[in-house]
Amino acid sequence: MGISSQRLKLTSFLGVSNPIRRSHPLEPKATRSTCRGFRAVCGVSGRRAVSGLALLGAAASCANLLGVPMPVQAAMLEPDVIRYRKLDSGVKLEDVVDGEGPEAREGDLVQFNYVCRRANGYFVHSTVNQFSGESKPVTLRLDVQEMIRGLKDVIVGMKAGGKRRALISPEVGYIDESLQPVPEEFGPRRSLLSHAKEPLVFEVQLLKVL
Template sequence: MEAPSSQFLIQFPGAFRSPSCMHNEQSKIFVAKNLGNRFPSLIVKKLPRRSLLQFLGFNSVLLNSCPVLAAPMQEMKEPEVIRTQKLGNGVRIQDIVEGEGPEAREGDLVEVNYVCRRSNGYFVHSTVDQFSGESSPIVLPLDEKQIIKGLKDVLIGMKVGGKRRALIPPSVGYINENLSPIPDEFGPRRSLLSHAKEPLIFEVQLLKVL
């Protein structure tokens, strides 16, 4: 049974490339007819555009009545940064949320949550569990003999409820192993100190001024 003239063949590069039968149009038609007889699954019928769209699951009425289905998805946006500042010691600060509670001052005890990452974005340590979302806030003294100076400078001036993101250079970071914040567990502690000589990014939220 011959393939109708309204059908076409799926082409396979390099297939049926015999010198004796591929040099004229007649031989091509002969190969197409025989291929259609022997392998009917390789014959694809030409469908009108409307039928093809319906075959693929598109319904013109649905698209006309629900244009939102054809609209591109909106991208997730980063939290809006209120302001940025660079301190004289090289610390760069972005205010993400401006708090409304009491302001932290030097010498205060503060309760915070934080996430620490390397400058390339890789996670180092956090008081917030990445999977459950549960937090274990820590209390820090705003005293550079007990806390890394860069983070102390970030926290001073913050108001309770505020969030800041900061890039802290190693010169005002973990210049010794006794400075907070540092995890108690051996693994996270070792991971943090192994990156002590590079800039670190802290995202910190001020929960309380004690």
């Protein structure tokens, strides 16, 4: 499906009642002001149609546990100028921070943090606690037998300290409940797997290539 056929009104993505804010009732004030600022710049009147992928970046920034800043372009220009690329697997990917050191390659053992949300911005799970800042990084091998293919494709090519944001379709997502990453706790695990048939937004920060 082309970008032109995916274009949605901003109001239909964010919703009149602002589901992103409702999903984070204890969200810090600074985060809420970022969301309001984005709506003020783009206009929630529905006069403009913007691509769903551009909104992906803006929605992820509204509850940004990994500290990924909203690109300057989103505040100054049309939201649909945010640059991204589409991988062969269909994953739509945005590079946020490059990182340093050797690139992660398929088969490598890596350690990373991530935030997972639904495509409409609702929070699903994160390895970073938004209140304490404490993190529980995931250590996995970049192998489709162990990790969902979409996330594996996102991490391959990253460097330590690098950050990426991606939209992963269910076809390369949780096609098998044994695939990782999945929270150990029952509640978060059930929440994540209940959305396994939806496109999911992942923000990933690569910590180490082991």
